[in-house]
Amino acid sequence: MPGDRPAPPAPRLPNECKALGKPVPLPAPRKADLGVLAAENRAAAATANGRIVARDRCEDKQRDALESGGT
Secondary structure, rough: OOOOOOOOOOOOOOOOHHHHHHHHHHHHOOOOOOHHHHHHHHHHHHHHHHHHHHHHHHHHHHHHHHOOOOO
């Protein structure tokens, strides 16, 4: 209708946090001691989990800043 204003766009979070959650390559399959392979996989999983937590914390800080009117 004439005179109606469209709703303002929803705020978008910057993409800087997205880089924190980048994928972690898994160790390549090869013939090796199963203990070594398991340790390598655990290390890759721990790295991936750490990146996910860092990304989530970054996004939480950005949301808090947007909600409080900051940048």
